[in-house]
Amino acid sequence: MIVLRLPGGLSLRLRPRALVVGLAGTLLALALAVLAVGAGDYPIAPADVLRVLAGGGSPADRFIVTELRLPRLVTALAVGAALGLAGAVFQSLTRNPLGSPDVLGVTSGAATGALVVVVVGG
Numbered sequence: 001m002i003v004l005r006l007p008g009g010l011s012l013r014l015r016p017r018a019l020v021v022g023l024a025g026t027l028l029a030l031a032l033a034v035l036a037v038g039a040g041d042y043p044i045a046p047a048d049v050l051r052v053l054a055g056g057g058s059p060a061d062r063f064i065v066t067e068l069r070l071p072r073l074v075t076a077l078a079v080g081a082a083l084g085l086a087g088a089v090f091q092s093l094t095r096n097p098l099g100s101p102d103v104l105g106v107t108s109g110a111a112t113g114a115l116v117v118v119v120v121g122g
Contacts, residue, residue: 033077037069
C-alpha cells in the first residue's frame, strides 16, 4: 500500500494492484471501443477510427464515426458506468456484497413510478 501525504493534513492510500487492474480495465475498454466504432455495415479499420478521432480521415469516415457511432458508444459507456456506480452504492449502503435494489424496496418504487408515468403521461 502506498500512502501519499497531501497538503493540509490529507493523505491518500493507494493499492498498487487496484491501480494496475483499473488501468488495465480502462485500456481494454478503450481498445474495445475503437473496435466497436469500426464495426458495422460500413466497416472502418481501427487505424482509420483513430485517425478520425485525431481530426483526420475521409469525410465519410468522419461522419460515420463522429455523428453515428461515437455518440452511441459514449452513451453506452456512461450508462455502464452509472449502473456500476449504482451497484457499488447499494452494496456499500447495505454493507452487503450481494446487495441489490430490491433489498431496500427501490424496485417497487421504480415500478410504481413507471406505472404513474405511463398512465398519467400517456
